[in-house]
Amino acid sequence: MVAKQLSVFIENRQGRLGEVLNVLKTNGVNILSLSLADTTEYGLLRLIVNNPELGKTKLAEEGFSTMLTSVLVLKINHEAGSLQGLLKTLSDNNINVEYMYGLSIDGEEASVVLKASDLVKAEEILLKTGVKTLSSDDILSL
Amino acid sequence: MIWNEAKECMSRDELSSLQGARLVKLVDYVYHNVEFYRKKMQAVGLEPGDIKNIEDIVKLPFTTKDDLRDNYPFGLFAVPQSQIVRVHASSGTTGKATVVGYTRRDIEIWAECVARCFAMTGVTKNDIIQIAYGYGLFTGGLGAHYGAEKVGAMVVPMSTGNSKKLTTMMVDFGATAIACTPSYLLHLAEVLESENKIKDIKLKYAICGAEPWTEKMHKDIEERLHVSAHDIYGLSEVMGPGVACDCKFHTGLHVCEDHFYPEILNSATLTTQIPGETGELVFTTLTKEALPLIRYRTKDLTSIDYSTCQCGRTSARISRFKGRVDDMLIIRGVNVFPSQVEAALVDVEEVSPHYMIIVDRVNNLDTLEVQVEINPQYFTDEIRGIEALTKKISHVLNQALGLNPKVKIVEPQTLVRSEGKAVHVIDKRKLY
Secondary structure, eight states, X not given: OEEEEEEEXXXXXXXXHHHHHHHHHHXXXXXXXXXXXXXXXXXXXXXXXXXXXXXXXXXXHTTXXXXXXXXXXXXXXXXXXXXXXXXXXXXXXXXXXXXXXXEEEETTEEEXXXXXXXXXXXXXXHHHTTOEEOOHHHHHTO | OOTTHHHHTOOHHHHHHHHHHHHHHHHHHHHHHOHHHHHHHHHTTOOGGGOXXXXXXXXXXXXXXXXXXXXXXXXXXXXXXXXXXXXXXXXXXXXXXXXXXXXXXXXXXXXXXXXXXXXXXXOOTTOEEEEOSOOSSSHHHHHHHHHHHHHTOEEEEOOSSOHHHHHHHHHHHTOOEEEEOHHHHHHHHHHHHHTTOGGGOOOXXXXXXXXXXXXXXXXXXHHHHTOEEEEEEEXXXXXXXXXXXXXXXXXXXXXXXXXXXXXXXOTTTOOBOOTTSOEEEEEEESSOSSSOOSXXXXXXXXXXXXXXXXXXXXXXXXXXXOEESSOOEEETTEEEOHHHHHHHHHTOTTEEEEEEEEEEEETTEEEEEEEEEEOGGGOOSOHHHHHHHHHHHHHHHHHHHSSOOEEEEEOTTOSOOOSSSOOOEEETTOOO
């Protein structure tokens, strides 16, 4: 099950990240997880939110470059080696992980957000190995 | 020393009649050899016989950089290709280069003019001169080279790009003169200072040009390198470096007036300004064979002084440049028009047509940053995607400008939109 990630381009200027968060707050968009990739010039803010479409629309209205990206949200065992095993499976199947970040930890299980070179194939393979993927609705209940 | 006293110190009356005689010959020459000039003269009802002396020059139509572009590459040449021994090229306003050609005699006269300039600064056959302008299509390197050889100096053709090698040779050879852009020379001063080599150099003369510079830079160069610094001016359309240069009294740049006739015009009315008043510099080449130019509008703003200089030369002096009529930028000696950036970006569909050029000087080297916005449909949330795009834009701009700009992608709607005359350039260097 593919989930939607909200991505925002932010120039490295003071207060810009705060402005993005402010737009989300004003519109009641709740952030479940985020990752910020930064370079000297700009940053890419990747968000898992409760309402990505609304977030995108409102941020675009405020002039931000945004997009919705399909990502996999995977539930894995919260124990040493489980992420490594998952990545090995992908690598054995010639799938590149483009980026990844943690979403939540819940007792025995943890979730990660993952963007791969071939998302459909990645999901197919991982499902076979017993990894659970979460839908947008599942994420809301985390 | 005065290289050619007969020409550089002739009385103003004598000079006027020489210029008049040369102009009469030139007009007849271009009328019969260049269709472009013939048509232009015919359009205003002029015949060669109507030009009888130098004062009649005001009857002649102007020539612009656009005319050179429209006749790209060789349309304005007045001689068959077999007579051309060299071409140079500089940037045009919209991508196409401005191509200039020289006959063997043009090259000789060019060397003569540069020799006058070098001699004016103090350079003699006893000097060792490093030429650190770019050699190639740019007129700076080869132009200065031939002039320095004509003076008889020992020429070290450094070209540009290797400061380390340059400073090492400057010390090891005991170079006494250098020709390069003023900003590059200040950069070299920094390199020498950081290596504690100022005490080891024997430089006496710096001949700087190809870009505007301030009085402060002039002072800086003289104090830090213990040299006499001189401003050499030229433009490839007219010839290249050597059109004018300042002597040790630094009261303006002596124009090689027997070869290039200067006019200072009010850029709005195109009428002659009185001496001392600022206006657009316009040149007529009096002796050029390959690419003669009639009243070429340089777009450079300056004023003129016809009084005899303390050095004894009677040639007119143009003042330090006061700006440009158009929006041309000179970055590391390279002419850049914002329209070139605009034209290049049109070919990159991933970005919007809005852009901002930011020019600055960091450690005495010009920096060029071009800011662009990504078209929303091409936005990617992967850094490598944005980096690939930055690289692509950088490459496109490099091809168009001959300079490596830093490309910065900014958020949409942040660049100024055209409202009438849009500002596309922020020049932080304050050169004028």
